[in-house]
Amino acid sequence: MSTLITELTQVPEKFTAFRIHQIQEGDKKKITSGFEQIGIDDLTAGEVVIKVAYSDINYKDALAATGKGRILRTYPLVGGIDLSGVVVSSVDNRFKTGDKVLVCGAQLSELYDGGYSEYARVKADSVVALPTGMSLRDVMALGTAGYTAALAIQRMEDNGQIPERGPIVVTGATGGVGSFAINMLSNIGYEVIAFTGKTEQEDYLKTLGAAKLISRHDIEMGSKPLENAQWGGAVDSVGGETLAWLTRTTNVWGNIASIGLAGGFKLETTVMPFILRGVSLLGINSVEMPISVRTQGWKRLATDLKPTKLSLISPTTIEFRDLPKAFDAYVNGTVTGRTVVAIDDSL
Structure with missing residues (x-):
């Protein structure tokens, strides 16, 4: 040394x-x-x-x-x-x-x-x-994408998310954040639904831990203020119309972690999901935060949220x-x- x-x-x-x-x-x-x-x-x-x-x-x-x-x-x-x-x-x-x-x-x-x-x-x-048990390469294989996924899960759980409330849908599923979120959530007991336009990646997504896939091309998102509740919560990297649909289809007391805007930055919805179902929309900013939150996130990435498919994702x-x-x-x-x-x- x-x-x-x-x-x-x-x-x-x-x-x-x-x-x-x-x-x-x-x-x-x-x-x-x-x-x-x-x-x-x-x-x-x-x-x-x-x-x-x-x-x-x-x-x-x-x-x-x-x-x-x-x-x-x-x-x-x-x-x-x-x-x-x-x-x-x-x-x-x-x-x-x-x-x-x-x-x-x-x-x-x-x-x-x-x-x-x-x-x-x-x-x-x-x-x-x-973090103990991780290499300098491991943490860059995770990077901001892995940390953002961990932060989303941490904030959802801090706000009462538990597996018993139903499946978590992950949009942008084949991206870095989506892939990590699927693997981490499935590892800690959640049923995970992968929402993707790349259905040819089904084997990859199921290997990560997705229970099933939904093709975004096959979804009729509807226009009612509230649609049929399907999810316990969501991790969304798409934004736009997809995020609006998630607010209308998430079940009572579910959390939606909003981490991206690949599908657009506008959000057109109503207050009804929030006041009638108690849905929470959690904005995830992995850049500006207290060092205590950042450190806690990395500790979890080295323990219960440590991906089991790191070499597959990175x-x-x-x-x-x-x-x-x-x-x-x-x-x-x-x-x-x-x-x-x-x-x-x-x-």
């Missing part, structure tokens, strides 16, 4: 990072991105310096790197909303050199430099100690140098499973 600590304290003058810029071309702004050599003082301020072992690829990362979505709120920034690695130095006494840690979300690659870098400098309140690891070639598949929706990015897998 002493040799490792000595090596960690020797941060090179320059190191490799994948950086995103916005440049002005005439009357238009253009996003450019690529590998650069930068120094520690080029990074946004923070109390903890980390030698990065792994990151991952989320849809937001692909949008930011390709300029297909407005994710960054300042430029330039290092991309990558997640990272795991080993502490190089810290001016916060909660962390010391050699500690294995992770950072997920926490406005990385939005306001602060992110995980696509050999070294990162981050705010101490965003850092979580590596099967791919790529080298850091191959990162730019991976984004298009995410933007085009052709990628299968989550991708871990190995930046220094020797840690």
Whole structure:
């Protein structure tokens, strides 16, 4: 360990990072991105310096790197909303050199430099100690997607969700959050219904733990203020018309965890599900939260919510140098499973 600590304290003058810029071309702004050599003082301020072992690829990362979505709120920034690695130095006494840690979300690659870098400098309140029994790769195989699924389940249970109240429907079932939610919920005793447009993925979804599939193409969502109650609750990453339908079809005292808007950001419903059935709509924000909530979520991910199909959901690891070639598949929706990015897998 002493040799490792000595090596960690020797941060090179320059190191490799994948950086995103916005440049002005005439009357238009253009996003450019690529590998650069930068120094520690080029990074946004923070109390903890980390030698990065792994990151991952989320849809937001692909949008930011390709300029297909407005994710960054300042430029330039290092991309990558997640990272795991080993502490190089810290001016916060909660962390010391050699500690294995992770950072997920926490406005990385939005306001602060992110995980696509050999070294990162981050705010101490965003850092979580590596949970016992998990590796630095494990936590990036989970990443923001796995953490968001865990947070959704935690909030639902805090609000009284129990398996006896009926099945949980998971929309966007083949996505990262949906896949993790199915596996986690089934592992803790819930009957899970996968709601998807990709019915060819039936074997995958049932292997994760789905009891059955519903094709979104076969659903008549209706227009009544209240439809036939079918679910004990829901984890929804679609939003729009689908979320409105879920409010009308969730049973008494059921919870709907809203975590995405792939199907639209508008919500057209009535107050009747909320006042006549006591349905709760829970907004899930995995970026801005107290460190106590973040830490508790990761403790559960290492224990009762630990996925049993992690290698199935996150099967791919790529080298850091191959990162730019991976984004298009995410933007085009052709990628299968989550991708871990190995930046220094020797840690």
